Amino acid sequence: MPIRDDVVVVGGGLAGSMAALSAAESGAQVRLISHKKSTLRQASGLVDVLGAVNGDAPVSDPFAAVDQLPDKHPYRVVGVGGIREGLRRFDDVVGDRYRGAHTDRNALVVTHGGTVKPTARYPVSVAPGLASAEEDTLLVGFRGLTDFDAGAAADHLEAAGVPFDVDGSTVDFPIQFRDDARTTRFARALDKDQKDVRARLADAVVAELDAHDRVGFPAMLGDDHEPEVREFLEGRLSATVFQIPTGPPSLLGMQLEDLLIDALERAEVRLSTGNPAVGYETDEGELTAVTVDRRGRDVPYYADEFVLATGGLVGKGIDSDRESVVEPLFGCHVPHPADRYEWSEAEAFGDHAFARFGVVPDDDLRPTDADGDVHFRNLRAAGGVLGGADVAREKSAAGVSISTGTYAGRRAGEETVR
Known part of the structure; x- marks a missing residue:
């Protein structure tokens, strides 16, 4: 008998977890598919919303600085309201284990390298x-x-x-x-x-x-x-x-991962882990299933709505060779300069084009093709797989994952229950 859910989320990191929780909140039956352990184990456990714009001095109020970001930035799609919605849901997940919800202003956290990092949410022990x-x-x-x-x-x-x-x-x-x-x-x-x-x-x-x-x-x-x-x-x-906070393996990152898993279990999200997503099925141009490789056998997971949250270049949600950049699961369009030498700058901490590689969403976070048309009507993207943000330079990785994951999951859930 086919395995069927209302919403399937592909990717078990911060964006995928928030998408699954947000979709489940609508009353939808949700399945989260993940292959390997999430990159949260390499993360600091801090939630950076926006720490810098254009490499300038640290941002004090990340919400006030959103309008300084490029038009194609994911924050410009979800808006300040979407960022706040994501943080509210995150605060519900972590409860009294995190601080920072009392203010819009970034806190200044001491890092293991002896720098001061602007961040929006941080563990109570920090x-x-x-x-x-x-x-x-x-x-x-x-x-x-x-x-x-x-x-x-x-x-x-x-x-x-x-x-x-x-x-x-x-x-x-x-x-x-x-x-x-x-x-x-x-x-x-x-x-x-x-x-x-x-x-x-x-x-x-x-x-x-x-x-x-x-x-x-x-x-x-x-x-x-x-x-x-x-x-x-x-x-x-x-x-x-x-x-x-320390580098990997990060105890604070692993503790955040545990909090998310606990929340997913409470929300009765079905977790399918350990097998890679390798393909998909369609019907009349609409996505109907994601297939995973289970010991050499393709197993389809059917749903009405899907969320792609497989990460960026680090998480292999975006892949590249010497000539091209691709989104490997659904084949979504990833714009990039034809000349590979234009992918990066000479300076190590410069404004690198590759840092912004990712799928291009429409105003509902649905990936688009080279002509700007929606790739699949019932597919949304969240987190690092989205293009347009240099999250390392901006100090915005967790914020982008939380806000776009929450938005994409909510919209997927809404579509299945209306």
Whole structure:
């Protein structure tokens, strides 16, 4: 018997998850198809809506800056109202685990590289370390943890002119791991409090504390019991303790992924994972099914509406060779210069054309062809697969995924229940 749903979402990252949740809110039966683990494991766990425009100084109010973006930017399709709608749904998902919903203004979060990043939503464990708070700060790193150099990060923050004294110190973690140990091993040790590791860690930091008001650790202060670990350390150190987002594998990113999965399960979204989407079926020019490769057998998933949320160049939702750029699943049009040398600039952090590659949506987020006509009437796109945004330069990746995912999912759900 054919497998049939009202809405099928392809892609299990932030955009796909938000699309599935938004579609389910309408009462539609939703299926989410994903192949590999989402890129959230490589993400910081922060939600950047818009941190910069044209490479200029950090944006204070991302909503006020939207009208400065190019006309083809995804934010110009969903509008400020769509961005707010997406954030409201995100806030419902994460509950009291995140901060930032109280204001339209970006917060300034300290990063593991010693920079200050404007962001709209951030984990509660990150909140005490905002750079806008004039509290003398000690950054603590660990020998053997290569992801975070506390001394270098402190120097960079001082050079950036933060309004507080900041120092860095590297100590031995109470349990010895190999030199390239991942942050998850440190987190598990603190979760279980192996060999009184929490108390021994506090003792190691006390010797470096001096008169600092707060202490920042790389984001590895436990996973299941992180609030308990922070509370214990604050009691022993008599200082505020906060976490600093790290690079991959990102514990904060994985925790956000867990929150999304929990929300999908509560919404009764059907999850089909581990098998790649490889093709599709149509009837009279309308999309009827997405097929996945299940151990060499093509299995179709039928639906009335579909959302494409497979990611951009990093997530392989957009693919390229030396001559062309393609959207590999549905063959949607991806405009790009014919001359490959025009895809990038000489400067590493320049205005690269490839950073904006993606499908071109109409005013309802439906991918269009080279002539501007809708590719499939019942297909919408969300997140990194959309073109027109340089999300790394703008610091807008999560915001684009959340807002366009929410919009695309809502519209797909509306179409199936009307």
